Every structure is written in structure tokens, then in C-alpha cells.
Amino acid sequence: MTDKPISRFPVPALKDLPEDIAARITTVQEKSGFIPNVFLVLAHRPDEFRAFMAYHDALMDKPGNITKAEREMIVVATSTANQCQYCVIAHGAILRVRAKNPLIADQVAINYRKADITPRQKAMIDFAMKVSAAAYEVGDADFDVLKSHGFDEEDIWDITAISAFFGMSNRLANVTSMRPNDEFYTLGRG
Template sequence: MQDQPAISRFPVPDLADMPEDIRMRILAVQEKSGFVPNVFLVLAHRPDEFRAFFAYHDALMDKPGNLTKAEREMIVVATSTLNQCQYCVVAHGAILRIRAKNPLIADQVAVNYRKADITDRQKAMIEFGIKVSGEAHKVGEDDMARLKTFGFDEEDIWDIAAIAAFFGLSNRLANITNMRPNAEFYALGRTM
């Protein structure tokens, strides 16, 4: 087998050299998942930004609300596809498969959410997330009214927009750093 490419074009600190709080978070993730997702190692290059990034990530992705955790991941996969972020499509695709308990859903959403086996409500949610990701300056009252016809309230709309916006930042960082998806992500959630 060939040598694996570097996970980042920027320096990646050794776990032993990381601040204690970051090292403990990474070890907890490793214990839960069985491996360390490369995003943790790459972003540890800048500890203050690592902390801010994951605090906002957790606030958006782990909160209770009308959007399920799987729906939040659908937004990530679809907008990351738009932004051509290999890391996020692969990693969050794995998380989506697991959270939706559906081995096909992530590929369907990544390739063409309009033809995916998801609800019209979810398609409207993704469509709005994509608009926020690519053309936020065009978002208007018609967009809000349309989402409300699917039962989304203002807090839901904020969540969809915030997830799309946050992952726009994440996608750009992943692309700039040349962040590589862990091989483990490709197989996760493929069999149920």
C-alpha cells in the first residue's frame, strides 16, 4: 500500500503537546468512536480557534429542537457538497447514515437531495441551507414564508441558516488545509 497523504498541509501537533483540555476532548472522541477524526488533529494547530470552533459546532449540532440530529447532518452533507468539501461530505455522510439508520441516505443527499428518499419538508430545509450557503444575499421573506408552510418556526430557520453558515466556514478551512477524511468514515453506517 502507498504511503497515506498528510492529513493537513499545516503542522499537526502531537497529542502529547496539546493543551490538556484539547487532549482530553480528543481522547474522549477516540474512546467513543474508536479513532480520532482528523478534523480534531488539524484544528488543534490553533488551540483557541479549536475551542471556539467546537463550542459553536456543539451548540448547533447537539441542541434539542425541531430539527432532528439526522436532519442537521443532511444540511451539512448537502451544503458541503455544494462547497466541494471532501472531508465534510465523507465524515458527516457517515454520521448521517448512523443517525438516520439508513445506509443509503448520505449518498443520495450528496449526489442530488432532490431525488433522495427524504420528505418534502427535508428537501425544503436543504434547499434553504444551500441558498444560505451559496447565495445568502438573496434570502428574503418568501424563503421564510415557504419554510413556515412546512412547519418550520423562526428558531428552526435560524438553525438551518446557522448550520449552513458554520459549515461554510468549516468547508473552507477543510479545503484550505487539505484535510483528509479518515478511512474509517467511508465504511461507517453502511450496514444496518
């Protein structure tokens, strides 16, 4: 374990947080066995923490045509492009768990085009990467490709929103120097 700070900004103590935020963090700790650093770093600003988590949950925890593992693939690939160590490591762990595959996160992070994923998933990530890097170029042809792989308009919105949301998250994590928890490195590998 490291003794380095998890953020360059102040990190509040759990006991000093508003009751609703402390309760959410405690629930996550009880479920996972540790507190992901993102919760403590973002709790520095309680109103923003609540808004961030509400949008995160709305995007990542919903049922639909895009599985929870595929949503994590989008996060891992776009976070790699944005050079966000925290999100690649943390969401890579979640991807391994949700996909029940100890190899997939590393493959997607290093080069999703060579990963053991389906053509549908590659098309999904291609689009997410375009949203992440050049959203101004998105056009009808991009929608046509996704629709040819069985994605509908709502799915395309989800892919777009996940890519955009994690673009913001990646920037916050990078500027705050948010460190991934050591626990994430081994989660879902054994």
C-alpha cells in the first residue's frame, strides 16, 4: 500500500461529511471492503458529489441493450484515450468483475481493436472514442454503423452520454491527481 495522498485537494474525513454522503460511502465500503478514493475526493464538494453520483448511476446502473460490462468497456477505452489512470484502473476492475473475465480490461485498455470482443462491441467503442475525441465530426454515417449492429437511438444516446460523462470524470481525476486504490489492481483477476 502507498502512503501518497489520494488527491491534491483536501479530502474530508468520513465523520465530517453530510449524513447522506457518509451513508452512501459506508454502503459502498461494506459491499466492496474498501472506500474507492473517488468517493472521498469528490466529497470535497458535497453538492457536486451528489450530482456526479446521480448522473453516474443513471448512466451505468440501468438495464438495457447495452450491458453493464459493455458500459464499463466504454469507460475503460475512453479513459485510456484521456490518460486517466484512476478510471482505467478502477473501471477496469469493475469490467473484469462484470464480464467475469480477468483479461478483458487489459485488452480493452491497451488496444480495444485487438481485444477479444465482438464486432458490435468494437463498433460501440469506435463511436464512443469519436465522441470523446471529435464529437463535432459525429454524423448520420456513425448512427448507421451503430444501427447495423443492433443499437437503437436510446443506445446511441447512452454511448454518447457515458463517453461525455467520463470525459469530465477523467479531467477531474487527472487534475486532482486522484490515485487508484491498491485493491482495484487485483479485483476480478482471480
